[in-house]
Amino acid sequence: MRDLSPKPANTAGPAPEFPWPEAKTCALFPAFDVDAESVWLGADPQNARRLITRSYGGYEARVGIPKILEVLRRHEVKATFFVTGWAIDAHPRTCEAILKDGHEIAHHGYLHLRPDTADEATLVDEMDRAIETMQRVLGITPAGYRAPWGETSDEQMELLKSRGIRYSSSFRDDIRPYRHELASGKGPVEIPVNYSFDDWSYGLTHRTSPRAMFGREEVLAIWKDEFDQTREWGGVTTMVMHPQVTGRPMRIRILDQFLDHVRGYDDVWIGRGVDFTDHFEACEAAAS
Template sequence: MTRAPLTCCISVGMDALSLWTTSFHSNNPSMISRGEFDAVATYRILDLLERHEIRSTFLVPGHTAMAYPQLIKDIHARGHEIAYHGWVHEDPRDFDLAGQRRIFERGLEVLDHVVGVRPVGHVSPAWNTSEDTFALVEEYGFLYDGSRMATDFLPVYVRKGDRWPANEAYEFGELTEVVGLPVAWPLDDVPLFEFVWGNLGGLTAPSAAEEIWRGDFDYAVANCPGGVFNLTIHPQSSGRGHRMLLLERFVEYIKRHDEAEFGCLGDYAKRWKAANPVDAWRKSNPMLAGDGALTSLTRP
């Protein structure tokens, strides 16, 4: 029997200026200018993807689309998927429910205005989520979320309403029909490459990143047929010369494997959902669905 291929997604985070003004709370124009490198390096990434005929997913905050509308139009014109990535790369835990709704509305409004797109994918900034996030993801009709780490290479259906009361049993919430595509910090270039005083050590050699990425890819292609290998890069990090050479080598390495193929997150999520009805998936994955947990030690 032919094994289903591993789908390799190169997800491109277009955080630009917002990464520094919001996530790192900088008021230093020099530091903030690091985000401007997206306006240069994104075209290097786009040309690499075009050479290798790869359709990717670009994670776009509304703030970036307002700062660089032509850049986002060029990404869309080259046929890549646009996914929602917040308004200004904010942490949703800093806002009440009404505030989180305003963030969704504002980010989606900008993407509609700039490229006429209503994304099917939600990826929370810095993968930070609140108690309300997944209920809102369902409410706004997203096909998939790419913000969770419960698995490494196999999708799940996302739960909403999980609770974690202090010193009490974990409370698993309600299963939704939103597809959860896995992410992981070792497969993100920012912690590996970016240097921020007192925050990130960064400056990892490309050879070390290549060892990590190849190791995870080799494991996934051998053990997770039909799964997804989701590498998250950022032009301002991976778009620098020695890292572009790494990315080229890694793409060529993947292409040498017949059991792997490239794709975007949205296309993969659509196929996976069609092949894995939620009820059947729940029966096969009760622990990931949140079934069977004890809420107390009371005996009947």
């Protein structure tokens, strides 16, 4: 039976007002969800027979990620790529190129299955299989995690803690990092997401889930306005970009022009998820 009692979904206290590094007044967390074909397979196993549907995800390794890496190099930005274990197994050279440029690769499940609908065995398999893949193929152990399909559960949060995952970037309930409070005690640091920066909502349509697509002017205006107000509030703007969307020709211009806009300010700290976590933990230790 589900617990519908009146209590907050998140029991963590208010986000601490830790200063940003380098005397900056706000922050940008550029982050990409590398689902590749796994997002389509995880949504419907029958898509294994639908080569054109899967080709949406295949675009990431063939074109999207290389073009995004070019843009990030031009702006001297280091980002985090939340990559499914399946995508690492399928596209190892693409993932190696991400690491070579100094970006972070973090955990995004193995087959992009929803944690809130999975049984315990599936949760553990999705977690451990992806970690094993990262260690075996890339020689890394992930510090961070982003929930596939933008959803999680109490069981999944405890699993993150038990596997040594230091941070999550999935929740939508703040503009500054904070630490989760779990039933077992202190949990991972959260770098909260701004859903306005989820490019999937603006730029991908499919025959089984048709939706209106938004042009460059509309999306860029939303991104600029959200960033500018978050900057005034001293928060972090956390992005949720997908190379099979933002890596498309017109849409990569939105990212390019948005980074131009951000670089127009001199008070913005830009970091990877692990950098945010290192800073948060250092401030936390200093305050204790």
